[in-house]
Amino acid sequence: xxxxxxxxxxxxxxxxxxxxxxxxxxxxxxxxxxxxxxxxxxxxxxxxxxxxxxxxxxxxxxxxxxxxxxxxxxxxxxxxxxxxxxxxxxxxxxxxxxxxxxxxxxxxxxxxxxxxxxxxxxxxxxxxxxxxxxxxxxxxxxxxxxxxxxxxxxxxxxxxxxxxxxxxxxxxxxxxxxxxxxxxxxxxxxxxxxxxxxxxxxxxxxxxxxxxxxxxxxxxxxxxxxxxxxxxxxxxxxxxxxxxxxxxxxxxxxxxxxxxxxxxxxxxxxxxxxxxxxxxxxxxxxxxxxxxxxxxxxxxxxxxxxxxxxxxxxxxxxxxxxxxxxxxxxxxxxxxxxxxxxxxxxxxxxxxxxxxxxxxxxxxxxxxxxxxxxxxxxxxxxxxxxxxxxxxxxxxxxxxxxxxxxxxxxxxxxxxxxxxxxxxxxxxxxxxxxxxxxxxxxxxxxxxxxxxxxxxxxxxxxxxxxxxxxxxxxxxxxxxxxxxxxxxxxxxxxxxxxxxxxxxxxxxxxxxxxxxxxxxxxxxxxxxxxxxxxxxxxxxxxxxxxxxxxxxxxxxxxxxxxxxxxxxxxxxxxxxxxxxxxxxxxxxxxxxxxxx
Amino acid sequence: xxxxxxxxxxxxxxxxxxxxxxxxxxxxxxxxxxxxxxxxxxxxxxxxxxxxxxxxxxxxxxxxxxxxxxxxxxxxxxxxxxxxxxxxxxxxxxxxxxxxxxxxxxxxxxxxxxxxxxxxxxxxxxxxxxxxxxxxxxxxxxxxxxxxxxxxxxxx
Numbered sequence: 001x002x003x004x005x006x007x008x009x010x011x012x013x014x015x016x017x018x019x020x021x022x023x024x025x026x027x028x029x030x031x032x033x034x035x036x037x038x039x040x041x042x043x044x045x046x047x048x049x050x051x052x053x054x055x056x057x058x059x060x061x062x063x064x065x066x067x068x069x070x071x072x073x074x075x076x077x078x079x080x081x082x083x084x085x086x087x088x089x090x091x092x093x094x095x096x097x098x099x100x101x102x103x104x105x106x107x108x109x110x111x112x113x114x115x116x117x118x119x120x121x122x123x124x125x126x127x128x129x130x131x132x133x134x135x136x137x138x139x140x141x142x143x144x145x146x147x148x149x150x151x152x153x154x155x156x157x158x159x160x161x162x163x164x165x166x167x168x169x170x171x172x173x174x175x176x177x178x179x180x181x182x183x184x185x186x187x188x189x190x191x192x193x194x195x196x197x198x199x200x201x202x203x204x205x206x207x208x209x210x211x212x213x214x215x216x217x218x219x220x221x222x223x224x225x226x227x228x229x230x231x232x233x234x235x236x237x238x239x240x241x242x243x244x245x246x247x248x249x250x251x252x253x254x255x256x257x258x259x260x261x262x263x264x265x266x267x268x269x270x271x272x273x274x275x276x277x278x279x280x281x282x283x284x285x286x287x288x289x290x291x292x293x294x295x296x297x298x299x300x301x302x303x304x305x306x307x308x309x310x311x312x313x314x315x316x317x318x319x320x321x322x323x324x325x326x327x328x329x330x331x332x333x334x335x336x337x338x339x340x341x342x343x344x345x346x347x348x349x350x351x352x353x354x355x356x357x358x359x360x361x362x363x364x365x366x367x368x369x370x371x372x373x374x375x376x377x378x379x380x381x382x383x384x385x386x387x388x389x390x391x392x393x394x395x396x397x398x399x400x401x402x403x404x405x406x407x408x409x410x411x412x413x414x415x416x417x418x419x420x421x422x423x424x425x426x427x428x429x430x431x432x433x434x435x436x437x438x439x440x441x442x443x444x445x446x447x448x449x450x451x452x453x454x455x456x457x458x459x460x461x462x463x464x465x466x467x468x469x470x471x472x473x474x475x476x477x478x479x480x481x482x483x484x485x486x487x488x489x490x491x492x493x494x495x496x497x498x499x500x501x502x503x504x505x506x507x508x509x510x511x512x513x514x515x516x517x518x519x520x521x522x523x524x525x526x527x528x529x530x531x532x533x534x535x536x537x538x539x540x541x542x543x544x545x546x547x548x549x550x551x552x553x554x555x556x557x558x559x560x561x562x563x564x565x566x567x568x569x570x571x572x573x574x575x576x577x578x579x580x581x582x583x584x585x586x587x588x589x590x591x592x593x594x595x596x
Numbered sequence: 597x598x599x600x601x602x603x604x605x606x607x608x609x610x611x612x613x614x615x616x617x618x619x620x621x622x623x624x625x626x627x628x629x630x631x632x633x634x635x636x637x638x639x640x641x642x643x644x645x646x647x648x649x650x651x652x653x654x655x656x657x658x659x660x661x662x663x664x665x666x667x668x669x670x671x672x673x674x675x676x677x678x679x680x681x682x683x684x685x686x687x688x689x690x691x692x693x694x695x696x697x698x699x700x701x702x703x704x705x706x707x708x709x710x711x712x713x714x715x716x717x718x719x720x721x722x723x724x725x726x727x728x729x730x731x732x733x734x735x736x737x738x739x740x741x742x743x744x745x746x747x748x749x750x751x752x
Contacts, residue, residue: 115636119640128654128655135706140702369627500641502647534674556670558651558652560669
């Protein structure tokens with residue numbers, strides 16, 4: 001809840017981005033700093049995913065989890081990336097400015113993104129952790145990692161009461177957040193999810209901007225953030241959306257590799273998929289769907305494409321292997337659903353109902369607006385335009401993910417056939433495919449627009465340039481973004497009622513808000529101090545008695561501390577008591593006595 | 597030998613595809629226009645609501661039907677970090693539904709970490725939901741009586 005906590009979390013996320021940027025330098029090289037900025041979202045997700053993999057490896061190997069581990073994991077990735085870049089002889093990026101031309105409609109889209117993330121930050125930073133699936137599973141395990149410095153048998157092993165068999169990767173990120181914030185601040189922890197959402201959108205924008213024209217890209221980038229099921233869960237403290245981010249960006253990288261064959265796309269996708277496998281059990285399902293779609297879409301060139309694609313799946317599984325081994329050896333679990341992978345065969349009658357539920361959820365306007373239908377229409381348009389690969393990739397991904405979600409629901413007889421999220425995870429499960437489709441759709445539409453050309457026309461991601469009018473339009477566009485991005489916080493400071501924003505500086509609640517200032521002439525209480533335990537309170541009471549300030553009592557202050565105080569002190573006697581207590585080495589203060 | 601494509605047909609097809617793309621983008625734009633203000637309003641509402649919360653409400657979230665923030669505060673102040681406790685449910689536990697027992701126990705588990713929950717009757721600390729402390733093994737000193745019939749006790 002403090003600036004220190006927010007700063008710590010920001011530094012942690014910056015370390016993820018730095019580690020990812022170094023890895024990308026090693027994998028692809030950086031020509032310009034502008035490229036580093038453009039692919040900052042990809043770098044962030046790559047660094048985060050690499051950290052998830054390393055922290056899970058350390059946890060399963062029994063390395064004590066501490067602040068040093070949190071610093072070491074991204075540092076190792078950073079060093080690895082730099083070493084790879086030097087070994088490959090990659091030069092340092094140049095400072096040549098190359099800012100893309102910005103059209104006015106695109107500027108409106110960017111302005112919407114900017115205001116969205118400002119409003120989301122305001123909403124997240126003081127949010128209580130009330131989502132039960134978050135506190136009884138993910139954050140509970142994060143606290144256990146933080147307090148017990150490792151994988152506690154009681155919460156991760158055979159007798160784990162909640163989310164049994166679920167990997168520790170994301171809880172490890174939250175535990176790292178506690179170290180970075182300097183305390184188990186489960187309120188500011190919501191800001192971690194803000195960084196993740198920002199990284200996700202940044203990654204999509206960075207990957208798609210050079211390939212998709214702004215008029216297609218920006219509406220879809222904004223749309224994904226406005227999906228009702230997304231806005232209701234974006235900072236709720238559960239691991240579903242972080243898993244979806246990893247899979248969606250990984251799926252886009254795989255498609256880009258199929259399209260352009262850039263060598264760095266697949267290694268990055270592999271690390272993202274490895275982290276997805278270490279985030280939730282469903283990660284395996286979604287990664288299989290992506291790879292199945294890629295294998296089918298690359299059938300005509302299978303000799304060239306299949307070995308690397310299969311290697312992606314293989315290496316991702318290897319990255320998750322230490323956790324699987326720990327689970328089998330220490331947790332005595334396989335990580336499979338409760339009834340095993342073939343439980344669905346025992347309940348064939350559930351399959352049609354599960355399929356209907358999954359299909360209904362995928363096309364539910366109240367959850368995802370029209371995203372799935374738009375993705376399928378885009379695939380159809382691409383197919384008609386002769387862009388078979390992207391169309392098949394999208395269509396097969398939809399088909400396999402519907403089948404996978406149906407299997408997951410059918411295989412758990414305890415799940416009722418309902419969208420009620422307390423009784424069936426179908427909405428969160430289908431969220432993975434939907435977000436993946438959101439990542440793919442702009443590219444699929446661009447391919448459909450471009451028609452028979454394999455690559456979009458030069459500068460598809462930029463407005464045409466040239467001449468004074470173009471420069472004027474760009475200046476107007478930048479002004480639009482600037483006004484929107486500065487306008488929101490300034491409106492919040494000024495208290496603009498049109499946006500329902502309060503006035504004044506942001507509030508950072510602290511325990512001091514429970515201190516009650518004395519009223520002139522009124523009765524006061526002599527506060528000897530604030531402590532955390534009754535044992536410390538007893539000591540303080542004893543010291544007060546020895547100092548001769550009277551009998552102190554202890555009570556909760558309402559802000560998580562115990563207040564030790566002498567009640568009912570007349571204002572006239574207060575100064576003398578303060579002096580007496582101070583002379584005995586205490587640090588007394590005077591507060592209003594509500595009983596007076 | 598591949599059959600030649602009719603150029604006018606290809607052109608018509610291309611125009612139809614481009615029209616389809618434009619319609620998809622327009623649909624996305626309309627949805628954005630319809631949703632953006634609502635979503636920003638929702639975030640602003642949440643921000644104001646969160647800012648208005650007190651310390652306990654913000655720290656403990658929704659206590660729902662199972663918890664009692666004050667009893668957790670009391671337990672945190674009394675129980676040392678390495679304490680072991682158990683949770684007992686009595687017959688007069690009110691408002692029970694399918695998940696109540698699991699949620700009640702988990703609420704305490706989550707907030708009291710690193711203190712450990714155990715099922716052992718020898719645990720020195722006990723949380724008792726709707727039960728009679730005299731029916732528990734050993735002598736239980738009641739330290740705090742919360743809402744929902746929740747007691748914090750210590751076995752002596």
